[in-house]
Amino acid sequence: MKLSEIAMSTAKVDVDRLKSIFKSRYGTVPLVVKSPGRINVIGEHTDYNGGFVMPAAIDKAVYVAVSKREDNEIHLYAEDFKQSHEASLAELNISEKGWPNYILGVVDQIIKRNKAIGGFNLYIDGDVPPGAGLSSSAAVECATAFALDQVFNLGFPKMELTDIAQKAEHVFAGVSCGIMDQFASVFGKKDHAIMLDCRSMEYEYVPLNLSGYQFLLLNTKVKHSLADSAYNDRRAQCEQAVAWIKEAHPEVSTLRDVDMEMLEIYVKHRDVDVYEKCSYVVKENVRLIQAAGYLKDGNLKALGKLMFDTHDGLSKSYEVSCDELDYLVDAVRAEKSVLGARMMGGGFGGCTLNIVETEHISELVKKLSEDYDQKFGLKLEAYLVETAAGTGIVL
Structure with a gap:
């Protein structure tokens, strides 16, 4: 290929x-x-x-x-x-x-x-x-x-x-x-x-x-029916946590105003699942600010690690991933040509976003396409994208 x-x-x-x-x-x-x-x-x-x-x-x-x-x-x-x-x-x-x-x-x-x-x-x-x-x-x-x-x-x-x-x-x-x-x-x-x-x-x-690297999107070609109901559930859980914290901190209006200590004190003892979901959001905002700094410094390797961390949070804490997305991210973790990968979007299907060394993209896509077909019986689609x-x- x-x-x-x-x-x-x-x-x-x-x-x-x-x-x-x-x-x-x-x-x-x-x-x-x-x-x-x-x-x-x-x-x-x-x-x-x-x-x-x-x-x-x-x-x-x-x-x-x-x-x-x-x-x-x-x-x-x-x-x-x-x-x-x-x-x-x-x-x-x-x-x-x-x-x-x-x-x-x-x-x-x-x-x-x-x-x-x-x-x-x-x-x-x-x-x-x-x-x-x-x-x-x-x-x-x-x-x-x-x-x-x-x-x-x-x-x-x-x-x-x-x-x-x-x-x-x-x-x-x-x-x-x-x-x-x-x-x-x-x-x-x-x-x-x-x-x-x-x-x-x-x-x-x-x-x-990206100097020497490119964004590679891998399309799972699936969209599981859980997506809409899970989205509504997550929004409700986030709003519930904010309501509990607001009882002690009236100035809090969204999870943007919340830190991990607040979640520990006001949410965890009331509902561990709500705590877990909200901890992902709080940590993701921190990751994004870090990511902006890494990009300004040209540190793609550090950005890539954050992308893997984001995926793990989306999969394990926020629980909006799926087997196909997890498989594609796990499949590239050990690849030296891949700096980072994560599911992108609402979840339960769609694409993973990968930062891949340009000269190794073709062989990576070929290998992943064969493995993905064998595992799920689905044809993997890959897209190279550039900023515009x-x-x-x-x-």
């Missing part, structure tokens, strides 16, 4: 072809906007606890081509689904097809902000692997919001575009996501990760120089 063959299972989008298809379908020349997917270097399940995250935009993106119409109709076409959808600005309804909701939700949010827009044509394509946990839905929302802002001269600042995209997912797609995905998609910067404070929304660009700029116009 050659390096060039790895995960380029997602072919790059040909922008000239996209424009040509759009013109033949709608008869006009479009504005084309590109919005990237994202990885999260470290800081998992900390966002809804008022903590820190460290996402980076990647070189896999969603592309939307948009042009104005002379009426108040919305005409959409999704290349991935080979489906069209039509709606009216006068009557926006949630679609059973699913995919139009990420676009219509953005329109709904723009209207709620009392901005005047007209009808439009929109064609969507992309090379973000669906179901891999790289936030393709956020990329769709951000690309749509940015494109409509440009086409109709709405004048939204970047932070409001991020909010529009997040609220679109809440209301029309029905997913109560945090802000990280949309923020990374809009604010991404090449060769940098973003240290984002999910409470204050203050952020800092952290240099991400955030949402913008494709010239």
